Amino acid sequence: MKEHIDLLIENEKMxxxxxxxxRIESLHLFRRRANIEENLSQFRMQATSLVTVSNGRARNKKKD
Structure with a gap:
C-alpha cells in the first residue's frame, strides 16, 4: 500500500x-495512516503470539 501511495505522490509531482x-498533502496523510495500520497489524500478531505462548505455558504448569 505504501509503495503504491509513493508512486501516486511522484506522479502528482511530475x-x-x-x-x-x-492531492499530495492528502496522499501523505493516507501514507501515514497506512504506516500506522501496518504497525498495528504487526503489533497484534506479536501480541497474539506472545499471549498464545504464555497461555500454553500456563496450561502445561497446571497439568504438572
Missing part, C-alpha cells in the same frame, strides 16, 4: 495539474 499540492 504532472503538476491543478490542485496537485492538495
Amino acid at each position: 504532472d503538476k495539474k491543478n490542485g496537485w499540492v492538495e
Whole structure:
C-alpha cells in the first residue's frame, strides 16, 4: 500500500495539474495512516503470539 501511495505522490509531482499540492498533502496523510495500520497489524500478531505462548505455558504448569 505504501509503495503504491509513493508512486501516486511522484506522479502528482511530475504532472503538476491543478490542485496537485492538495492531492499530495492528502496522499501523505493516507501514507501515514497506512504506516500506522501496518504497525498495528504487526503489533497484534506479536501480541497474539506472545499471549498464545504464555497461555500454553500456563496450561502445561497446571497439568504438572
